[in-house]
Amino acid sequence: MSLKAWIVTGAFIGGLAVPVLAAAGQDAVLAQYKTQAIAADPAFAGFSAKRGAELYKSSNSAGGPDTPSCSSCHTASPLKAGMTRAGKAIEPMAVSASPSRFTDIAKTEKWFGRNCKTVLGRACSAQEKGDFITYLSGL
């Protein structure tokens, strides 16, 4: 093959790989939470977008008074940009609007760790995390 043909082919494969890898990223994160969920409860029967939506919208009193809900910052619609209490914009949470969401396990874990404490006053379980991601991946 000529050099040009190599470049064209390479670019084509590369172009295909970006969305595939991104999806794989969310799957990989979900797979980790699934393993943890089964370890915690052998009767685990899969993640539920419905439970995820409930978590997203629920109003809580155990956390900080200014942050009763995930939607306090991420807004009622996960397809829209949110805003922190300090006025900084937050990219939408829905994967369809922000494809890089839930692709970096360290980042995702860091924010579940912080935000569950801030809103719920406790850590989230692996199942809650998986439900949340499943909900936001299907919008």
Next chain:
Amino acid sequence: MDVVGPRYESDLIHTRPTRFLKVWDLPVRVFHWLLVTSIAVASVTGWLLPASWLQIHLIAGTVIGCLVLWRIVWGFTGTRYSRFRSFIFSARSTVTHLKDLMEGKAQREAGHNPLGALMVFALLGSINAIVLTGVAVLGGQFKQGPLKAFVSFAGAMNYREIHSVAAVVLLVLVGGHLAGVIFESWRTRENLATAMVTGMKSDGFAHEAPMAQSRTGVAVSVSALLAVLLIPGAYALTSLSPFGIAALPRNATWETECGSCHMAFHPSLLPVKSWAAIMSGLSQHFGEDASLDAAAKKEITDYLVSHSAESWDSMAANRLRDVDPARPLEITATRFWLHMHNDIAPAVFSSKAIGAKQNCSACHQDAASGMFAPQEISIPQEKTE
């Protein structure tokens, strides 16, 4: 009362028709009225308008500086009455003039009379002091302009004092100058303000002399030489690194971790003690959990502590290091911050375009640099949807 000397106008008008003499050459008249305009602009922007008008104030100040410099050149090269030589009077003739004035027998001068001449030098002197101290304030307080590499913030505060006092002195002198012009116009029955527009005065002076030739070529060459030296010189000085402001190395950990919920506040905006307290309480950070792993926490703490307000000489760092002892973690609780922003309604901060008072960069285009220059402030207007 005895009329000792001739009472000029009234006597002369009867003896022969008024002749008009050119006294003020065009450059002096243009200089005079440009100076009036630019001093008016500098006064209004300096005394009355908020800091966001600084740029106009600086332009007016620069024009004033150039005008005065040019007037000095013309003072040696202009036509007769423009030259300093024509209005440097001995102490004795000044005293005599004053005495004559009081006795009502003072004569009429073509150019400046001895008192007017003193006023001209006092005006030029105070304007010079204002311009020079202004450049020093600009350098030390805002770290801008040709002196930014040489003046500390503390130094600028002293120059600022002189700048303000000299400005009040100038205001008083301008008042005296106007009073003098009105008095002299009344005394000699000749409108001296009009004379500064047309350049002409009716003749019959105590010391009259033909208009000396100006050395315009010399004036232009000297001015050009000054421009060639001063403009690039000022640019070169302005590009030096500012006094007491070290370049801030970038730190990606700090930028992402402390920049995800609000802008990453510049390390120079709080003192060491405040940063240390913030970093040791991240799990309960203003009602939120902002905890970090140990490595990131150490890296960011070191970074903030080594570039804190104590180590910077910007205005913001100098002012904000003075935290409120009751709320030492908040930039927005310092006396200075509250003072600078007390005109801004809470609704402006909570507007959609801004969100919260912590969103400094919404209004301060240079917030990330920590400099907070007055020229970089613009409050975004809420879009009407």
